[in-house]
Amino acid sequence: MKYNITCIPWVESILKKEIEKFGYKITETRDRIVTFEWDLLALARLNIWSRVGNKVYLELSEWYVNNFDDLFDLVAKIDWKYYINENSPIIVNWVSVKSSLESIPAIQKTTKKAIVTKITGVKDKFLNEDDTLPVNDILVMIFDNKAKILLDTTWEALHKRWYRVGQHEAPIKESLAAALVLLSGWNFRDNFYDLFCGSWTIPIEAALIAKNIAPGLIWRRYAFENFSWYPESYYNEAIEEAKQKVITWKTYNIFASDIDEYSIESAIVNAKNANVDDIIKFEIKWVESYLGSRNLEWTLVSNPPYWLRLNPRDLQNIYKNISTILKNNPNLNWWIITSNLEFDSLINLSNWKKRKLYNWNELCYFYKKVK
DSSP, rough: OEEEEEOOOOOOOHHHHHHTTTTOOEEETTTTTEEEEEOOOOHHHHHHHHHEEEEEEEEEEEEEOOSSHHHHHHHHOOOHHSSTTTTTTTTEEEEESOOOOOOOHHHHHHHHHHHHHHHHHHHHHHOOOOSSSSSSEEEEEEETTTTEEEEEESSSTTTTTOOOOOSSSSOHHHHHHHHHHHHHHHHSSOOEEEEEOOTOHHHHHHHHHHHOOGGGGSOOGGGGGTTTOOOHHHHHHHHHHHHHHHHOOOOOOEEEEEHHHHHHHHHHHHHHHTOOOTSSEEEOOOGGTTTTTOOOOOOEOOOOTTTSSSSOOOOHHHHHHHHHHHHHHHTTTEEEEEETTHHHHOGGGGGGEEEEEEEEEEEEEEEEEEE
């Protein structure tokens, strides 16, 4: 079986490591997508375990398409009666890059027509779709006139961890927060800090990684659970395997602080939902409280406030405080993510390295203090 997992830009290398950890064979890596081959058990495993992936797609067919007749023939070769339950709604999404096929409606119409023709045996016939049944999400992905026909096995995107009960006004996507923790190189022995934990996500994802809790163990449903052809035993095996790998015998020190009382109250509830409230200490605390600290050796990952997304604050003062804390604590492994394009002018850029990332559709930079 061949699978395609999507992700946010610039974290493909992390996604590859997740896949390779299971011993799966990676066959291709593109912008925001990694392809690998393995058996059907891998379908459940990666949906349950991926921290930075967005959706897991089963590849049903692949070949070159130079026109819409080629696309129709490629789609019609698939045994849709096997993959799709009778009368289930069908939605066709698309990605087309450097392709002769650029018309969105035409790609969707041709694909849907080929699926219906294969199922009914009659051209130009409509399916009697039952809106009460689970939707089958088909993705047509075309790069350089080579098309892949993909079946969504995930349903709602994997970054939705389902531990959120409240919404902060500037949330970081869970998959991005996990990527930040993994990129920071936190060794689990040192204290982990987030001094601006308003969206809660970074410390909770750090705790999930430390305890080796698969994101899929936090309640959620998957599209593949509705596939009549997918053995339920594979899902049960993957879930039990994930439960056995949770680390319960180690202790960790994760500290998260913010000045907003509501954010901290919501964070505590979310940490309980994620089963990590035992290793995170939340505090209502100003960043100025750390100005007197010396010789700290934490790993610190934070998303400081900035005026484009939140209420106006004294940015100069906030970043002056950050610089003071860093100066007083040269051994701090400090990382900052921000979409504030003025951040370069607020710091001594020669002391930092930065990496491009995206939070939702917003361009951000992840800064690492190097000296």
